[in-house]
Amino acid sequence: MRIETATEPGTAGVPNEDFAAVALPASGAGGVVVVLDGVTPPPDNGGCVHSVPWFTARLGGALLELASARRESALAECLAEAIARTAAAHQDTCDLSHQLTPQATVVAARWDAEAVEYLVLSDSALLVEDTAGVVTAVLDDRIDRLRAAGLRLAPLRNREGGFFTAAADPAVVKRAVTGRLPRADVTALAALTDGAARAVEYYAVDDWTGTFALLRKSGPERLFARVRALEAEQPPPGKQHDDATAVLVEL
Helix, strand or coil: CEEEEEEECCCCCCCCCEEEEEECCCCCCCEEEEEEEECCCCCCHHHCCCCHHHHHHHHHHHHHHHHHHCCCCCHHHHHHHHHHHHHHHHCCCCCCCCCCCCCEEEEEEEECCCEEEEEEECCCEEEEEECCCCEEEEECCHHHHHHHCCCCCHHHECCCCCECCECCCHHHHHHCEEEEEEHHHEEEEEEECHHHCHHHHCCCCCCHHHHHHHHHHHCHHHHHHHHHHHHHHCCCCCCCCCCEEEEEEEC
């Protein structure tokens, strides 16, 4: 098994709000990957005294533990419990009802000898390669559909008819894209935050197959360099550079 991961902040000296972790059981059978992309907070920090990195570390760490230890529970159930635990850790000091209380996108995958289970919430991506070498992107495309309709995203965050992130409400797991695949059909997985996927999702100069091939051949740092070069040539609105995280798992 090959596992390769890297993360890079969008701005030097500014804390990276992404989270990535992989767990492999001592038995050597199966594993779990978790990648979160923290949402940059407003000036008032969404009424929270904690940083986004604090939130993503808490939520990501809880999800990794639960997905590893409770293999009888679906990933959505593990995420719901992780959200509840994280909310309980700061509900006495912070306004968790604020629309921009600390929150994150989520990608999780778990595999054993029989199946590969996955969960995607919001705009990070999970790439799955099958035994024929075909790469399929598992995406929660709500944000793309809202943008295509010309709608403003801000009022639609965690609202019916809008898009959803992991914040303080465990019920959000019902909105996640989930599924299972036969383990024998999957050869590799890659989890990417949107900061690592801009060559496909924003600039549209690469596709998922090419991105997966670059990641496998040259590693996450080369993928990040590809994105940074595009950002320098044609800066996007808002953040010129975003935190970028990628995890490759060859099963």
